[in-house]
Amino acid sequence: MKCIHCDRDATYSERADGKCPGCRHAFAFEPRSGDPITDSAFKHAIDLVSSQGSVRFTGASLLYEIARRIKRPGSIWGRYLAAFFVPLGLGIAGLVITIANAESVGGPGGARLLDLWLPRLGLGVLALEALGFAWAWKANHAPWLRLDESTFSALLAKWICAHGEPAGRIIRRPRVTASADRARPRDLESYSFDRAVVCDREDTVDLLLANNFHFENNCAVLSESGYPPEAAPQVRAMLKRNPKLLVLCLHDATPSGCALAHRVRCDPDLVLPTARVVDVGLRPVHAAPFRGMLLRAGAPVSSNLDITKAEATWLSKFRLELAAVRPEQVLKRLYRALSAATAPSTVAQAQARGTSTTNVWGGVSIPSSAGRVESDTTSFAADADASDGGDGADGFG
């Protein structure tokens, strides 16, 4: 096992005391003692989740990254080999027994026995092979997240004990400290934001704020429930000062998440009726690349205004958290969604659907989607790269 500090590859006997024989740094994990991951794999996960230290991440994001690196118990090829050889062995055994029986009967009776059972035996073996391969495939491609929170917490605690806090993990300052520091400018509430991202999870709010998405995009970020509490009341007041506000709703693929945009649309305490609301969050349609990252659903879900019948079927079995998407991609896909929503063609479509009202401050024409929720399922469907998002659709910064 390699040491992450000096890169020395130590044998089990060399690291018997839990320390690297080269640099004497402690190892956090010992796979031979049952840990599902090595130090270097954990470090690699931190490098990936932080995009080599340039993106801050939540504990939940790290959990999913670790889950990608943990091996499923048992051998993938072992299951396929078992699925092939066990039915084959049974078939051979059946063949031997059938032949033995035919010989003991002898004559035409024996021949009839062979004619009767050999095809059945062949078909039976093929059927067992098919069932076996289906079992092996399913076992190897289980949809469920293979790391629970308590196991992850124990792994993280071991890591912190050996190597310290992972650089870039978002840690909210204590609420008292954060509040005490916040001598907010008095005139701040006179101003507003161009956009807002409303999230269903506090973790998502933390991810966006700690990576300065709000600063880069003049964008309020808050949860539906009013997180972060030190800022949300003021931010909500500021949102009311922009009748042309664009609201993006970012959520998990859960029954509640999929209905977030409609709840926001209908919440007069959160946005003015003239605001545009676009649902950009995860839905069942986004789930395909996340096999092995899904959670079990709580209760059967019925279709409704926010959820189609096909989505209800999926949501009755599964849930998918936004934390399964790497933080860099959350930022880039959300920026892609923002650019798409502010592209002139999209704005023109929204205006065509909406009405115009007049602002007392100078007769501003305000496009309104008049109670509708727009939906963008494209932006979060695939990775965004450097050429995504465009430059022209957004004028800030």
Next chain:
Amino acid sequence: MGGLCGYVGSAPPGVLEAMSGAIPHLGATMDSTTGDGFGLAIRHPDTATNAGLVRDARGVTCFLGELWPTHEGPGARVKDLLSRGGSDLGAAMSGTDGAFAFAIWNAEARRMMLGLDPFGMRSLCWTRVGEAFYFASEIKQLASIPGFVATLDAAAIHKYLAFSFVPGEDTPLAGVRRLLPGRIGIVDATSRVPAVERWFTLPEAGDPKLADAGVATRRARRLVREAVEKRLGAVSKAGLFLSGGLDSSIIGFFLKKCGIDTRAFSLDLGERGAEKAEAAAMAKHLDLPLEWVPIDLRGLADDLDELAWVLDLPFGDPVTGPQLALGRAAKAAGYGVVFNGEGGDQLFGGWTNKPMVAAAAYAGLYDEETPEETYLRSYHRFYGLEAALYAPDFAAAVGGPGQRRAHLRPYLSEDAAESYLNRLRLADVHLKGSQNILPRAGRTARACGLNLRMPLFDRALAEMAFALPPEMKLHGATEKWVLKAAMQGRLPHDLLWRGKVGMSVPITEWVLGPLADVVEAAIGPDAIANRGLFRSPYVERLRRGEDHGAETRRRRVGERLWTLVMLEAWMRVFLDGKGRRPGTRGTP
């Protein structure tokens, strides 16, 4: 147009000729005078009426530029104002506005007084070589002084890499400093540095009358009109750099209102350019003939060092090349005076406020970050990326922490202004405006033989802006509300109230495409190794069109690369070429 220079102390013969000779593009007429312990020289175009040396019994006045209210013999007027100043220079100069630089030799006191206009339309820099204190309009003039050794000031480059320009009194040449706008500096033969006094400040002084939106919009409209009128002088025809945005459109409106024969010049940046349709619509509405100016990228590549030489200081904003193209087009069309709309964002709260407002709303939740640090990030250059960019030796040479924040603290600290928005305005006016937008726009225009007028950088208008309730500048999410309301019914409604559209220069497409060879020559692995300032891997990553993980905007790649390219071009001219004009040999 023009430039001045001089010295206090004992200087070698011919030094004034060398310094004036370093700015051949700023006019053909030269005058100089020397006396016991001083020398003064000026260079300006034949047509300049407000430039020259005035000798009298008390000394010599060297004045360059315009003074408003207009005055016969503006140099004498300034001298008169200053002589009456006594201990309260600010009071003596109250109401004085203009675009000027001066140097006044007091023969009796044997000292030189240097001064600059309120916003930095003109510039002055200084250094000490041998037994004399030298000053000049441009640093290329100082570089021509015999015995001057051009060495890089790492701390100044460190600041440039965060701001995209060198802020404050620093210049990238060690030992060369600048006089900041709205200040005078007094030197004598023994001075190591000038004794600097500030005569212009922008205090936050709320005017209760302006709380009435009608009063505020009417006053804003009147002051903008007056700002245009006072800059017209005897001009009957003028060019207008029209972006299609609000500010240049307002200037176009008032030029037309004043009966000026105005021709608009707009950049044609092809499909990637923003605001083209808006510029066309606005020109049509104002009934202005509009000339589209294409960008010749090969020409820009060939002229890169010339551009760096013209700019005198490194400016990393990619707009400078297009500005030079606009200026050349206006000159070719026969215009000597051009107007632009720069200043509206800085005075009245343009889009740059919005990220800072967003940051303030969430400040302190995850990290302790001062407003100064947030403001530095808003430049989107290399602040916070030093570990990735700086080579170890350069990182060690840039000095201790806090140097960049120190430039912002006078404006962003809570005692600078009560309103957060006005603190941001102060920083924008005094740094981004006076030390970036104005000098780079002025120098590119002057290099084309143009007299550039920027009416929105007007003292009365600026003072009114700081007397306005802040919400009349940024009203909700509407930027520059008072200007928009002032022009309601005068400019097309949709163009007036639309949101900010993207920046117009598609620099990332340029530097990764047609200008890739220029970028490689300037900051490819060999060039980076040759200078030894930066780490090649991060620069190479940028050259592949990639940035750090949290960066969502592709435009940042181009902006960061261009910032490095312009620095290298500047170093070629001012370090390797000792400030000589590219393509010339020997002494300038």
